[in-house]
Amino acid sequence: MRKVSITSLLSALVGLGAVALVAFPSQAESLQLELGKHGPRLKLLPDCDPNYDDCDFRRDDWRDRRHSRGCTEDRALDKAERMGIRRARIESIGRREITVRGRQYGDRVRVTFGTERGCPILDRE
Numbered sequence: 001m002r003k004v005s006i007t008s009l010l011s012a013l014v015g016l017g018a019v020a021l022v023a024f025p026s027q028a029e030s031l032q033l034e035l036g037k038h039g040p041r042l043k044l045l046p047d048c049d050p051n052y053d054d055c056d057f058r059r060d061d062w063r064d065r066r067h068s069r070g071c072t073e074d075r076a077l078d079k080a081e082r083m084g085i086r087r088a089r090i091e092s093i094g095r096r097e098i099t100v101r102g103r104q105y106g107d108r109v110r111v112t113f114g115t116e117r118g119c120p121i122l123d124r125e
């Protein structure tokens with residue numbers, strides 16, 4: 001009898017735990033986990049009903065930040081590799097330009113990118 005009561009108590013606890021997990025998934029939208037260079041961070045988002053409120057809190061998205069900044073060293077290296085330049089490396093970084101060196105078709109190549117958005121090609125040698 002004791003074994004039956006323990007089994008039924010454990011099954012009731014498991015069942016209540018499953019109900020608790022199923023009952024609260026809609027509240028998980030108000031929490032956001034951000035993983036950055038300073039470690040993980042939980043962010044509480046405001047409650048917003050798009051039918052009645054102006055929900056602009058999601059505008060601070062990583063895509064917006066990515067496009068608002070100019071060309072970085074990593075983006076210049078990525079663009080050089082997409083252009084077919086192998087073993088690309090940064091030669092110099094200035095306020096208005098980033099110079100990348102590497103090899104293309106066996107020849108040494110130097111490409112200068114602007115620091116504006118989109119990494120425009122300024123010079124190619």
